[in-house]
Amino acid sequence: MEYSNFNESLLSFLMSSPTPFHATNSIRSALLAEGFVELFEEDDWVIDEAGKYFVTRNESSLIAFTLPTLEVSQSGWRMIGAHTDSPCFKLKPNAQVDRHGYHQLGVEVYGGVLMHTWLDRDLSIAGRITLKTTSGDIVSRLVDFKDPIAVIPNLAIHLNRDVNKGFSVNAQEEILPILCGAENEFDLHKMLIQQLQNQYADLSIDHILDFELSLYDTQPAALVGLHKEYIAAARLDNLLSCYVGLQALLDSNMQCPSLLVCTDHEEIGSLSTCGANGPFLEDVLRRLSPVPEQYVQAMQRSMMVSADNAHALHPNYANRHDKHHAPAINQGAVIKINSNQRYATNSETSSLYRDIAAEENYEVQSFVVRSDMACGSTIGPITAGGIGVPTIDIGLPTFGMHSIRELAGSKDAYGLYKVLTRFTQREKLMTR
Template structure:
């Protein structure tokens, strides 16, 4: 099982260079498992039982199983994650021509580690909006091949590079795409129109706009002498999206289960399709009873917010609290913060720990050092939106927000196992 899950994650990461592609990949797997797509723009009937999924902005997705038991009796089992990762996004008018090179202007999305972006084989993917036959349409594209690079400056010209380097995102990050001779002018929209023809056989009248991200073409892989690790881009947080999906698809039809994977977590979640927006609340209100019954259902429900945790790095162990340094391949981590950066409380933590004990999955705890700031995730946001009890958890990783992150190869199966037990649990606290 571990080998198949790890390979499935590697395949999913390759198919998901952007949140749009990550969402489309999840939708394909849900449809293959019998989930029915619901369109938010259409009227919905009352669905006493069944399996459904809903997308918004092509980058957020909610899958819902309404099981045999009434949600008024047993509540909902929710797992939440996010589809976005820090990256370099192309600006609206990106063409730069300097010293005979064609470059693209980019802005940094989220809290990216910038240094690892240099000297990587980069490709480009995302969503393009265009006019075709008099109508406005959108399509996902993925160049797949390495088409760009951000070369480092030689150490001879930057002697202090190894002493700490303040990277200027405006001037030092534009990737190089090609050399241009003479008076030739770069036309990025023409390049996108050609990609639409090549990839989708679409002859666009004009490219109107786009949301595109550069990404590293090096595929994720099992690495280490004994294959102990998974290295790859976007482990934060596509690893949790994939684990949640596998658990959902392994669950029987008795319980009421929800998987919600939303965009824009890395920039605060405040959007129509983010966790701090109305997406999940609106979907649940359309599928569940209203008024007093809805509140009762929420109070009988539980959310597992799954987002990666900081594993204790052997070269930087002092960055962790001595008693709370999660180790790779030692199981999922319960994340706790007294200032509510995580939504975990003793009851929800205790229940998750109980599930881990029951299915013989190792479990760890994380509290950030008291003299350091603490990040957050969708847990507190969703909890405050719905009033649902929440536990924040995640798998330990290294190099979070780098272009290539590292996780333990045993931990994915641990997480899928305990999330499957959660979805199948007949009773919540």
């Protein structure tokens, strides 16, 4: 895929993926369009050599793979891992709040949100609704209001004179979005039923049973900067990696057994049925290598690239970085290293990645957190510790991580796609 087409398609992917459910559905649609066969975990699997397959769990996590050979114990896997979730505000079960003349929504903080960035933004609602039909079936459907229907207004400086000396937001009292004034009749469930009917004309709804809905910013993703060298969008962490991994898998050309895993709940620790700290990936891999000895052999001949955004050196906050490990945007993807195993990179996986990047003439940077600061983590150590696969943690340099609108480099995204595509075609990894 060419550079301009790659980035235009990326922007469309970001806009079509306001929640993990929608991101998974976007990836699913792209795979089906390229001839991948959908598998279902409750069925028996018939896997053919030279086949292309994918499977989802909870509608929010997905594993896709290509099998040029069924002898994966000899070839191993070329794996790319990312996550579908991002920090946000999620509606509480009893979300309707009426106070002081306004209809509002009660929300819960999901993940490490930069809360103040959500103030004064044009917000919409998307997610999954589970309902009972008039025929008695229980089904789930995805919804996306698309229009800006909510806002969390800031407090004027006249009523908070010290705001610029230090700013905090109370998650219980101060982040309730406003939908409309009390002079308008409002019922949340009626609103959700109307949206379902707008999107699914043939759906006969008896009543809503439950929902998983999130707020999101309606401002479109865009290429910005004087020379359009930056990507500005919500959810770059980590839909950017999901998209890059997807395009690399689609262009893998069936050279080696290759796999993309995009899991939910990374931002809250990954411990769920569909998270990286759950059994999803191992369940799939063991079905493809049911003989225990061959499964271990496959893992030891494999490599996982855990792709998750990295912190670029912010020119206004340069002292937050180790000056010798300060990545710059559009200067290449970052190898993330931590001696306490918050990242899974080791010298061998790092060397392999550097060698592959060199084949593409693609620059590589390194990131180590300051020794006096705590280090975050990724799905990398979780996956390495869970299935024993050699793993590297990499990421694209980003400003404003966990803000409602993040900033990354368009050249970095395309370059990583080229490197990961070559990785999926790399027949020989380490020599023992």
